[in-house]
Amino acid sequence: PQSFIGINYGQVADNLPPPPSTPKLLQSTSIQKVRLYGSDPAIIEALANTGIGIVIGTANGDIPGLASDPNFAKSWINTNVLPFYPASNIILITVGNEVMTSNDQNLMNKLLPAMQNVQNALNDASLGGKIKVSTVHSMGLLKQSEPPSSGNFDPSYGDLMKGLLEFNSANGSPFAINPYPYFAYRSDTRPETLDFCLFQPNAGRMDGNTKIKYMNMFDAQ
Template sequence: MALRHLFAVAVAVAALALDVAAASGGSAALGVNYGQVADNLPSPQAAAVLLRALNATKVKLYDADARVLSAFAGSGVDFTVGLPDNMVPRLASDPSAAAAWVRTNILPHLPATSITAVIVGNEVLTGSDATMLRSLLPAMQSLHAALAACNLTSRVAVTTAHSLAVLSSSFPPSSAAFRHDLLPYITPLLAFLAKTGSPFLVNAYPYFAYKADPGTVDLDYVLFEPSAAAVVDSATGLRYGNMLHAQLDRGRRARRDLRRRLRAGGGDPGVGDRVAVAGGRRRGRRHAAERGQVQREPDAAGGAGEGHAGGARGAAAGVRVRPVQRGPEARAGVGAALRPVQAGRRGGIRRQRQGADDQRLEG
């Protein structure tokens, strides 16, 4: 029964990923978040068979469960594994703990299982634990050093996942900036990510914006429907064909804003500007909003202006199925203030997708 339920959820996610790909003219890349906080789950072996049948190529695992990683040996699926919050202070203060974690959770599975990144903690910077805030970057540095000692830094990235609540504004994307109170933590963290070539990950939840304010937010805009009315950033002329691309562009523009301010103040601007959805790792590729669905408004003379993209790959690789949220802004969604030019159509398969989006893999 559980396998059938997981199959139904995964098929719904696959359908959404394919729709995103079709909308942007790209090929589908299906990513799945593999949660295990639930009853009557299929075995890792059964889950591996299912995901291979769906041609899933990316999996985010919330821990580094050896049973799951072993079950996917030889599958060609790229795994992002998680290091839990409660281990962050220990790794920050004890480099030998980081080395032991790598020996136990990474080395036994390579190269049979592809592990491409470790996410250290989840939404730490928007939590209330001061010790965690101080420990996050040292823990990431410690883990990176442990991977370097094993010659794995070119294969396995070290990063962390952020709530979009690290940003101080919701709309338009061009106004995005990091919260001033977080700058002492996020500035050196971004420099570390840029230096190591690791992605800046955000937990983006477009559907929760609709759920929080269905009278204002267009469901079609949230679900990547081609018929959705685009939202225009009047400061840049960029048109956003769906909410996910607008959310991701906020992260990218916040990094650019910080880099500009550091440069103006004579500081080190090396904070990068690549942003990816936390469910899927995309090193060395352009941000989703540069590949298809984000476009400039025509200029006064009727010209098309500079084009931007929004690819399906980043969005599809990061599709979540009812993730657990932290904090009121994360649950409400950061796009609640977006106002499409016209209301989109609702009903039919759109409502079915809404139902699928409300499922959980992690219980």
């Protein structure tokens, strides 16, 4: 698979550049993908004709409606995708953020049906093979992540997690996760840990089981 650099485009901040100035800023870098936490039409429209891949997301609060009402899913696609695509290169829709670790059982149970209805709405619009559907998880899904060869999901998520992974596999959509280097560093504040988290030169960390040496946290997790 092709590697690339992307950014999260958060909007909870002061002095953000206006959306129309965003494309020029991004095109002055090697950034090829942008993730929006929502689906701000001004930003989506501003990125039109740039070729930059755009990830848009539904709010967690939309999940119950998306799960129970296929027409709501169609309306969401009609509002947030069809007016902009393909000029704006929307490549992925993330249904919710860190739902599985939210401790909201109702939301967790409705996540997969919501994703399926969004996928069906894309299929109905003849976009099923062009725009993928997934959700974004936290690292809290993992019961263990170190060493990498011992990584496994927390079994308490059981069948729900199995269903989500089967959806990803069936639709060729990515398994998306939010890695937080700061939390890794906070639990181990040695200078070499900071270098390991931030892609700086370091001695690397050996997985004793596989004898594979990992040079940064991103690869290791």
